[in-house]
Amino acid sequence: MISHENRDTIVVCKSLADIKIFSPADVKMEYVGTNSILEIGEQLGLASVYVIQMLDLVQIDFLTPLHKRHQRGENCVDLAREIGISSKKLRQLFAEKSLPVNRGRPRRRFSQRELAEAAMNNKTVRSFANHLGVRWATARMLLMRYSLATHTKCGWFFETNTVLSRRSTDELLV
Numbered sequence: 001m002i003s004h005e006n007r008d009t010i011v012v013c014k015s016l017a018d019i020k021i022f023s024p025a026d027v028k029m030e031y032v033g034t035n036s037i038l039e040i041g042e043q044l045g046l047a048s049v050y051v052i053q054m055l056d057l058v059q060i061d062f063l064t065p066l067h068k069r070h071q072r073g074e075n076c077v078d079l080a081r082e083i084g085i086s087s088k089k090l091r092q093l094f095a096e097k098s099l100p101v102n103r104g105r106p107r108r109r110f111s112q113r114e115l116a117e118a119a120m121n122n123k124t125v126r127s128f129a130n131h132l133g134v135r136w137a138t139a140r141m142l143l144m145r146y147s148l149a150t151h152t153k154c155g156w157f158f159e160t161n162t163v164l165s166r167r168s169t170d171e172l173l174v
Contacts, residue, residue, distance in 0.1 A: 012050055024058040031060050037083040048084035067099045119148040
């Protein structure tokens with residue numbers, strides 16, 4: 001539990017036997033000196049959750065620099081690990097401040113040239129998918145969307161006129 005009495009002291013009570021008192025100036029100096037929640041926690045002997053609450057009480061905005069890094073492409077898991085909290089908690093903190101969060105992985109884009117070269121170099125849908133690093137169903141959808149392959153009763157026909165045997169088609173469908 002953290003309380004902020006008379007704006008002169010911050011009392012952190014982890015248990016009845018473990019009570020710590022800090023001044024807001026000390027907390028601000030620690031933040032300016034390190035700029036890392038984990039380091040502040042280590043120096044003050046507190047968990048990251050308590051440090052975050054203390055920074056919020058003394059009105060230090062530590063989320064904006066993290067959010068800017070997130071918007072530049074760093075994921076919440078790495079940022080959360082860096083400050084010593086869970087990624088779920090970091091997303092909750094962003095949501096409390098009405099900061100948008102990019103969910104999940106960004107969709108990978110492929111050029112038609114890259115897809116065509118991959119189709120020519122790979123004889124099966126599975127090898128095409130492995131080459132691109134996508135799921136089999138995604139590879140099949142890409143092949144059909146860009147007319148790089150068609151599917152018939154006899155198997156898959158690639159643009160290079162490579163025919164997959166019925167046996168290998170059955171293996172791919174498993």
